[in-house]
Amino acid sequence: MSVNIKFEPAGITGVVAEGTYLWDAAKRIGLRLPAECGGRGECDTCAVLIEKGTTLLSSLTNAERVRLSPERLAAGERLACQAKILYGGDIEVRPVPVTERAETTAETVSDFRSDFKSLPLKKKLATLVELEAHTMIETLNTVVEVPVSMGEKFMNMMARKGRAMSKHDRDEHRPAEHREEDAVSPEEKES
Ligand code: FES
Incomplete structure (x- = not known):
């Protein structure tokens, strides 16, 4: 089943395959998310807010629990290099603005x-x-x-x-x- 993904606020949309990481999905549809640590789960520059389709994604990894505070996790943030799309459906994602990451x-x-x-x-x-x-x-x-x-x-x-x-x-x-x-x-x- 295909995955319809949309990145806000740019409204960029596309179709990707199940098993794709959010970071790769963004790249595939023409959006380059930052990745200071090269996708190792050692920074939070690729943090995104999941606005729709949380249940279609893999469970939180240890890296996400370490890098994102409980408040950020509760708000629905994920690390795009760690979150893998497991199931088909609609997903909406919004990169977390740098100003919010500055706190971290x-x-x-x-x-x-x-x-x-x-x-x-x-x-x-x-x-x-x-x-x-x-x-x-x-x-x-x-x-x-x-x-x-x-x-x-x-x-x-x-x-x-x-x-x-x-x-x-x-x-x-x-x-x-x-x-x-x-x-x-x-x-x-x-x-
Ligand atoms: S790129 Fe560093 S945690 Fe995702």
Whole structure:
């Protein structure tokens, strides 16, 4: 049975197959949802509000329970990279605005601060060195002047590599709960 999916507020609609993750469904019908962690369930940038069709989706994964507060779960939010469409029917989804997610980011920063305070001195130093290294790499990436043609070649190469890896990566990053389910053959499910 097909799945009719609609993304608000843009009103983009399309038909996708059962077994599709919401994030992939959005992409398939031309809407690119953010995915800071690459679909590993380690951020909340792909959070969406399910306005219709909740019962057509897979159960909450552990990642969703960790990343979304009880209030957000109660409001009907899901992580698009974790929620798989199990049954055909009508689904309506609304990406969660960045302003609402900012609260979670602020919470994360405050968690980091309190975690950092409780670290022993040696670990604190190691964390600071690591952060410094990240900052340096980002700065270098910004200031180094790369000739345009080289930059384009590099971008094309990365795009090709990205396309080849994306399917493999997506499969790798599937929620553990679903990997276990997928490992069970249909015959085993029936028995
Ligand atoms: S992309 Fe990070 S949790 Fe979905």
